[in-house]
């Protein structure tokens with residue numbers, strides 16, 4: 373494994389000729405295996421698969437050195453030929469580092485900056501209250517409700533659009549595109565990803581089915597990009613002025629008419645938000661419900677804090693946040709304990725480079741193993757245990773921990789949605805804990821159904837399906853949920 377400069381690639385398990393480490397690559401909890409390899413080979417390791425060099429960075433120092441200090445070299449995304457054919461590479465989350473990405477990134481950073489995140493708080497409260505009502509009515513559909521909540525918040529936030537109670541056309545479209553995109557990067561799903569030159573062959577040749585499929589998806593992607601955007605523009609023209617990322621982007625141009633290019637940039641931003649924000653938020657909220665089943669004592673302590681600070685006569689709101697440090701600590705520990713994106717999103721090297729005496733070639737794919745960083749037992753003793761106290765001072769105040777940011781990636785590609793995630797998660801946690809008891813379900817004989825701490829192994833890691841029982845804590849809690857929602861119903865009818 374010698375690179376072009378005669379230096380070795382970063383160390384790692386020895387591969388076979390041609391196929392490299394294909395047979396060594398872990399298929400389950402890859403981040404845990406990489407963390408073990410790092411103990412053996414060093415914090416920056418590499419593997420090769422069919423000629424592709426993959427570098428996994430397992431320490432905060434190396435991640436900062438590479439992705440922040442040498443950010444210009446390592447802020448590209450790998451090129452995925454099938455995404456290009458589908459037109460999906462327009463999303464700023466997947467774009468190569470380019471002027472188009474820079475413009476889009478400026479817009480999204482502007483519309484999701486902490487001060488703008490404050491604009492979205494009424495919306496977050498409204499959608500959280502609707503989630504509570506759905507959980508009250510059909511608690512057995514927890515997963516569906518969390519998905520609906522997330523779609524509602526993301527679509528409203530992005531386009532100022534209120535999703536329908538079910539079968540919403542924009543949400544179905546976005547889910548369809550996201551599903552097809554995820555399928556088309558599975559190994560072997562599209563030959564063109566392994567052999568990019570195939571894109572130049574005619575569609576009628578055997579094995580070129582991917583071209584037909586890409587053309588079909590391309591149409592859906594165009595619809596997903598344009599239809600909701602046109603909706604927002606039309607609503608704004610009609611004087612409906614709801615806060616949204618698209619509205620913030622339009623305001624960014626401060627009154628001057630947005631050019632066609634500006635509009636293209638806004639669309640690249642808007643389309644990235646659903647893809648990057650929906651599934652991730654679902655995963656973190658479901659982790660919270662699982663946590664309540666695995667650690668009932670944490671639920672009890674959080675509810676005691678809520679009862680003492682705000683009582684049981686009203687729902688929590690964002691003003692209560694500074695007075696509820698234990699709930700704040702649960703949010704922090706949740707992000708550390710179960711990372712939604714344990715390996716982040718892949719970065720790509722724009723040019724040859726050397727790090728710590730090892731060669732990283734142009735085109736190498738780099739992953740930051742944030743799981744390894746946030747599960748380092750020297751910094752977080754007993755890292756597998758859920759312990760919110762890690763983030764509390766001896767006098768019970770909330771402790772800041774900048775390292776937690778690494779769950780959102782590194783450098784100029786860091787997740788622009790992180791401030792929003794923080795407030796989303798907080799209001800959902802505080803509200804659910806205030807009005808519901810979440811516990812293990814019982815079988816026909818009255819025995820508790822065991823719950824496993826089991827997660828999927830995808831780039832976005834979700835808890836596997838689990839059963840739980842969700843009951844209102846009291847009649848008053850039920851009343852609060854219904855009253856909170858009747859306000860919105862009245863507004864909607866008006």
Ligand code: HEM
Pocket residue numbers: 464465466477480644645648649650652653656712713715716717718719779780781782783784785786787788789790792793
């Ligand atoms: C628990 C929730 C979330 C987690 C854990 C998360 C994590 C991440 C990570 C690890 C990355 C890759 C960073 C890198 O390449 O170094 C990322 C990128 C991104 N995230 Fe998030 N994210 C979450 C929610 C959201 C939300 C709610 C939004 C939008 C409102 C969002 C928008 C984006 C975008 C647009 C990118 C691409 C940035 C770029 O390539 O320049 N994310 N996120």
